[in-house]
Amino acid sequence: MEHENFNDLLAFVAVAREGSFTKAAKQLGVSQSALSHTIRGLETRLGIRLLTRTTRSVSPTEAGERLLNTAAPRFDEITQELASLSELRDKPAGTIRITAAEHAANNVLWPKLSAIMHDYPDVKIDINVDYSMTNIVTQRFDAGVRLGDSVEKDMIAVRIGPDLRMAVVGTPEYFSRHPKPRTPHDLQQHRCINLRLPTHGNLQIWEFEKNGAPLNVRVDGQWVFNNTSSRLRAALAGYGLAYVPEDMVEDHVKDGTLLRVLREWCPTFPGYHLYYPSRRQSSLAFTLVVDALRI
Structure with a gap:
């Protein structure tokens, strides 16, 4: 392939990775119509369809997937090498x-x-x-x-933090109306503030352990968030119990704003x-x- 067609390959990689002509065009700083014309020209010159287009999505064909897996890493390597030159x-x-x-x-x-x-x-x-x-x-x-x-x-891993421990907390006002849980099973009778995980949209399972025996519990409540700070805010507002890293609530527990329960059940995770x-x-x-x- 001639050198002037490398821009067409870069355009194809952008569309295939983004799964959208609109997003890829914004990334490349060109119009959507110009980008579509570029991809059609590349497909015509190669004599094979690279992308499957629907009204809702864009995805690589088998040939497109092969080209993406071959070309994209090489462009990434070139980009990284050019960037590294500035580090001299x-x-x-x-x-x-x-x-x-x-x-x-x-x-x-x-x-x-x-x-x-x-x-x-x-x-x-x-x-x-x-x-x-x-x-x-x-x-x-x-x-x-x-x-x-x-x-x-297959990744290089560098430890950047100490081991983590989780904590179950609620306000004194909440516990004035609800008995403190003695075991994780008791949480099913409480209002708990959930975390929705991005993978499949599932709710986080609260993981506990005692004497080496794990115990996982699914909980329910009025509030579900996709971030930790919102769950802590809801707990501070008295909406129920939150299951969060203990370093986030240490100050609140010390000043009595929050009470901690099930401490002996809360496991430690690798940092x-x-x-x-x-x-x-x-x-x-x-x-x-x-x-x-x-x-």
């Missing part, structure tokens, strides 16, 4: 994209990275708050954050780890971020 300067520079859940973003990434960012004005941090198990390679993130036991084996592909070429900016987060 004396100071770190560039944008580092990280995906993490809200708690990790607020309690680990923000305090550690904000402490160094003033000293490196040419470094940009792009944090995407997401509870889903994001594929950082296909979504083009430099790194992600997960609990240690959920990182894929947060920063993970990234083993083949990733480290830039000065990325190395700076990893070193700042590492414990």
